[in-house]
Each structure stands twice: as C-alpha cells, then as structure tokens.
Amino acid sequence: MKKLFCIFALLAVFAAGVNAQPAASQAEQYYSQGKFSAALNLYEDELKTAPNNPYVYYNIGNCYFKMGSMGLAVANYYRAFKLAPRDADIRHNLNLALENAGEHLVPRGMPEVLHKLFFLLSYSELKGVAMVCLGIFSLLLCVWLIQRRWAKAVWIGLLAFVISGAWLYLRRGQEMQSLAVVATPTAELRSGPGTNFPASANLTHGHLVILQDSRNNWNEVVVKSQGIQGWIKSESIEKI
Secondary structure, three states: OOOHHHHHHHHHHHHHHHHHHHHHHHHHHHOOOOOOHHHHHHHHHHHHOOOOOHHHOOOHHHHHHOOOOOOHHHHHHHHHHOOOOHHHHHHHHHHHHHHHHHHHHHHHHOOOHHHHHHOOOOHHHHHHHHHHHHHHHHHHHHHHHOOOOOOOHHHHHHHHHHHHHHOOOOOHHHHHHEEEEEEOEEEEEOHHHHHOOOEEEEEEOOOOEEEEEEEEEEEEEOOOOOOOOEEEEEHHHEOO
C-alpha cells in the first residue's frame, strides 16, 4: 500500500507539472496575440497555485497595462516588486505605470541608486539577514566572554547586526503601511465618508494612497504623492 501511495503521489505531481506548463504557454501565446483578457484569466488561475510568485503578478500587471487598467497594473507590479525588488523588468514596468498616473517610484529628492540600495533585498530576505547577523554576533560574543578571544570580530558582528537591524526597522515602516491604488478611471476624494460631503480632489487611476480608516463603504486615505487626506469609496481602490 505504501508503494502504491508513493506511485500515485508521483503521478499527481507529474500531472500537475504537465498541466501547468501548457497553461503558462497558452497564456504567453494569448498575450502575444493581443488577447490580453484571455491571458489574464490564465495568469490569475496560475496565481491560485503560486500566490508568492512575483513573475505571475508581473504578467498580470502587463495584461492590465495593455488593457488600459492602469490602477490594477500598478497594484500587481507593486506586488511583484515587493517580492522581487532587484528584478530590473519589474522595477521598470512599475515605474512606467506610476509615471503614467503622475506618480514616481523613487521619492523626489532621493537618488535612484539610494532607492535601489534600500530595496536591494525583499523584506523576507532582509529579516533572514538580520537574524543571521544576530546569531553570528551572539556566537562571537559567547566566545569572547568564555575565552576572551576575537574581540575585533565581536565588534564587526555587532556593527553588522546594528546595520541590518536598522535597515529592517526602516523597511518595516514601509511594509506596515496599508498601501492601495486608485483602480477606477477617476475617483472623488471627499472630506467625509459620504457623497453628502464636498469633494476636495479628483484622482485618476494609478495614484497610490495610504489607508487610514474605514467606515461603511468608504476609506480614509492619504494620497502618497500629494500628502492630501480625505475619504474615497472602497470600490474605487485596490489594496496592495
């Protein structure tokens, strides 16, 4: 029975791989033929089995970009960027989609090289680096306390841990932001959670907002690029 179970398990894995490959190839074929909606459906099916694959999000973003849904393109490019920040294509397409909406990936006044350095690692990778640095520093400190050896190595280990810890702390502030994007062609920013409140601004799709509060079907947001605050319909935004 155990052998039969192993055989069936291997066959199931093989069948899943065989089915996944034609689906991906079919999606690429649809995309190259300009059938972006059909390709999108296949990529979204693929996302169900690979929810942390940045390149699936990237492909979904490409479909939305071609279909003119700039807000949903930005949302999916941003999801891909958070998982694979070093990928040049993901970074380029995210920046292009943001610029079409009047936004910028790199904050004004910040050198691009500094922004790339800050996002050199994904958040999960950075957490791993910080934990490794803490472990090495702890080990070196134990050696020094017991044998009074490797004092310089202890200081180097402490420095590495402090740098990685500070970097992680700054990135955590970014990760903890409830980021969303305007997904509809236009959305009104109002002074309160309802259409009876006056509109203070009109936002086009692709604008990034930071979620502050929610009430009924409205979200209080801060427009990331402009710093203005107001309320927007929940249906008008896509959470990242």
